[in-house]
Amino acid sequence: MLAIRLMQEQGIAVEGLNFKTLFTCCQDTAGQAAEELGIRVTVLGAEDDYLELIKSPRFGYGKGANPCVDCRIYMFQRAFRYMEQIGADFIISGEVVGQRPMSQKKRDLEIIGHHSNFADLLLRPLSAQLLPPTLPEREGWVDRQQLGNFYGRSRKGLIALANKFHFKNIPAPSTGCALTEPQFGKKVLDLVQLEPAAGSWDYRLLNMGRHFRLDAQTKVVVGRQKSENDQLEYAHKLPQASSTALLTPVNFQGPLSLILGPVTPESLGFSGGLLIRYSKIPDNRQPCVQVRTRHRTFQIKPFVSHRASQAHTLASLP
Ligand code: SF4
Known part of the structure; x- marks a missing residue:
């Protein structure tokens, strides 16, 4: 929600993507968030090949059976295909460097970007100032100075920003994914x-x-x-x-x-x-x-x- 609002503050139109697998449960939350942000949200379902990455993840599992790095690569590959279909210019995600142990260490974000094949078009607005500038920043489509430098697990700064944006509903910190249990x-x-x-x-x-x-x-x-x-x-x-x-x-x-x-x-x-x-x-x-x-x-x-x-x-x- 924060990443999207940072884009909207710069006058950039955003379409939401919610990714549904056999193990996730967040469609209601995504719908509420989209309503609050005034955007359209499209739900993409995982296809049969998603099971293959559950069975043998290249980058391993987290505490449960969550292959988060592989899963995110898969999601971004799907998102990039969707981006091309609708003629969008780039992708954003709400990832924060160092927030989750399995998939959001700086190195993980680099791996995810690299293997999803479009790293230069993948912008993480909340931590952008800690990451190498992406094409949208270098080309001036987005003002890098107005993006975030959030780092780590604390939600304090994120909640302060949500309050600044007057969000009515601040979701609880949950992946909504049974694989992490x-x-x-x-x-x-x-x-x-x-x-x-x-x-x-x-x-x-x-x-x-x-x-x-x-x-x-x-x-x-x-x-x-x-x-x-x-x-x-x-x-x-x-x-x-x-x-x-x-x-x-x-x-x-x-x-x-x-x-x-x-x-x-x-x-x-x-x-x-x-x-x-x-x-x-x-x-x-x-x-x-x-x-x-x-x-x-x-x-x-x-x-x-x-x-x-x-x-x-x-x-x-x-
Ligand atoms: S928590 Fe679940 S849905 Fe989220 S990245 Fe990890 S495996 Fe994928």
Whole structure:
């Protein structure tokens, strides 16, 4: 917001770009910011090739499974393509030198600019005076003297500037990206390491339910509440689904579970046991669970094995 307003103060028209991935959640915030700034915002969705950089980032991960440097290069490449489509002159971003450990050290900003192929057209108005002059500054399209020299993690100076601009809503400092959360990152890295062929269906599923691993080929997902059970059931029906069986309670109230991997007596016992572990079943009732595989439907009478009772979710693993 501040970077955009600095441009507007110089009479430069700005169009907002909001980048959406399977793991981000900031579209509402972006819409509110655009309204306050009086600009149009376009949402660009990550394409299938985005998953490749999650699986093997050239510049590594941060604290979670966040490949921020690679992700920013990807975003700027998309932004430059969009810039050319709409006939814009250059790109700005709100990055501040030294603000985030993974992707905003001065060296990172240079790498990001270099690998996005248009470094000379990528202006960071908030820290411009600390960085080499870009083409828009050298050509006088932008007055460098009116740009910022913000550095580091403190938000004090940025908030003072937001107040000077009379912003009504100053957003909280959040990336809005689940990949930066270490717990969520464990589920992502599990998938990256054990299921290299996983596609967007598998990564989207990480946002739902408790995830347990039985072995290298087999994972079980258990819904946490009704809305998640509905989502899991819907996900299982999609043509691209890699789930092999859906388990639902027959004679008791409880969650749904999905098996991803071979349907074997062991995986059925593990999945059924987990389903029972998260259910409330009257003491005198023998629980019955319906299993829907891709080819047939049948019932099993599982119990909570030692393995199912001791299993940790992937997110809670040390
Ligand atoms: S926090 Fe998430 S969306 Fe932002 S740069 Fe890092 S990986 Fe990309």
